[in-house]
Amino acid sequence: MAQMTMIQAINDAMRQELKRDEKVLIFGEDVGKNGGVFRATENLQAEFGEDRVFDTPLAESGIGGLAIGLALEGFRPVPEIQFFGFVYEVMDSIAGQMARYRFRTGGSYKMPITFRSPFGGGVHTPEMHADSLEGLMAQTPGLRVVIPSTPYDAKGLLISAIRSDDPVIFLEHMKLYRSFRQEVPEGDYTVEIGKADIKREGKDISIISYGAMVHESLKAAEELEKEGYSAEVVDLRTVSPLDVDTIVASVEKTNRAIVVQEAQRVAGVAANVVAEINERAILSLEAPVLRVTAPDTVYPFSQAESVWIPNYKDIIETAKKVLTF
């Protein structure tokens, strides 16, 4: 086992799969010699050659179309979108085309494509790079949307995503790329897509979250502990489809819940989680389920990130409202 950052774990997952399956192809803007702007694909071209790992012309819709075409020819594409803020450029390929091909061919063709992309914010990128657009993806039938919060999960989930015969949107929170290291097994292992994970056990309240907010939630849970509250932190890991069994089991145990997302409030993943809890576990609830989210503005200019992105204090404040309801 080695200590790895999330970006190293992601790099390792791709190396693993390039080795295992010659149909795996990695491409995108600057992923070759440059190893990607975050270095997620560092050294992969040198190891596997330009046939397997290659730069594309600068066009996201081109990258999307290429991925679909290669999948139709039997390949297993792992395209990178340099920043998820640019995903609007490839929305038709992703949501209009890729997500529908199996359906549109009556179940004939498959789309074993994994779109990887850095998302989220808090690292002072220029305008329009950072954003939390997972809700757009989660609302698209046909897609699985995976968001790891740790290096271990990232590697295991990415391997599962690449092996999946269906399309996966794999979102890597920029702030987590190098923020901490964790023991990550060498070689092959998978983490199942569609399964949440309890990152901290507790009995008074469930804090349900994903991505970078899992770590804010853990920090909030620690603080709450000092005040005598035992908080459970549920890491969704996949935001579509939701692991309703794990969510409901946690809420049935704690009887109280809040849902935390870095994204804006309207029509988001958190709203969906609240709806599932209401439909499946309302009789277990001692208090309404509240959300912690960003406000409904455009993703802010970098200097305003610190006041705009939710943090552990907001989580504590909302958790207390629910705990003392």
Place this chain on the structure above:
Amino acid sequence: MASKTNNIVVDLAKQLDVVDKEFQTLQILNEEGEIVNQDAVPDLTDEQLQELMRRMVYTRILDQRSISLNRQGRLGFYAPTAGQEASQIASHFALEKEDFILPGYRDVPQIIWHGLPLHQAFLWSRGHFQGIQIPEDLHILPPQIIIGAQYVQTAGVALGIKKNGKKSVAITYTGDGGTSQGDFYEGINFAGAYQVPAIFIVQNNQFAISTPREKQTAARTLAQKAVAAGIPGIQVDGMDPLAVYAAVKEARERAINGEGPTLIETLTYRYGPHTMSGDDPTRYRTKELDSEWEKKDPLVRFRKYLENKGIWNEEMEEKVIEQAKEDIKEAIKKADAAPKQKVTDLISIMNVELPSNLKEQYEIYKEKESK
């Protein structure tokens, strides 16, 4: 090996060859500062030539200072411009105040020379919304981040200008990488279809981050992409301020006269990294290539040209440099004085009329901010 396919219908190799031959590089001032194309020399007074030099020197200093301010943590996002002064400043020099600029992220100098106060450019770099609150009567957009998006919008602005019967143009900039975007083709095609007063500049600085120009397209020049849109295209030496100026000036006249859009490719080079956010050019460029391009430097050749004419000297250059440094110092002070952004600020700039959810959130954040 399979035998070479016979071209029965048309000689395809010749077809491409014909196009390639039509796209030669326009140069007026060579690397030694000598005029090599007398017929094309633009009609500029000595004062105008001095002003163009002044702006290029000023912009080089602004670039140097911006890089060091960024390193000190006193600026945020910054995309270096050194090497591209002829492409940026001489193209802008051919414009009029009423022209509308749709810049890319590297094209901050053009909007500064168009009238954006320096301290606002710094605030934009720092990620402050006041950085790009557009002063009245300044026809610019914020530097575009989504590569290519400005190209289609240019067709729209130019169509609007035409419908309004104005005597002005819309001008936009992208890079060599930008020409691969669908938006690039849609922009020049729409502009051609409606014959609008637009100028499309491609600053071909040979790389899109790490990706070399050859990997973007099989086309020999980027200028020839104009052919498919049915509009004129021209490739110029983008390190030659006179060639860039002449090409843009002519494109502007054609546009104003109702003769439609033009695509201009400028061959240039960025000396610095792609941006100051961790790019390392030694991963994808050689020192030899860098120095090959540095020999073509636009300031060096223009300085020689003006000195030979007897209208430029060290003293004049020193004065510009001092002025630039002083302006930058002042602008930083002004930028430092900007208030911290609040969520209520961000909410209030979202819509002309706030929707109900934002009205509610405004109150919630106002309460929070008052604590």
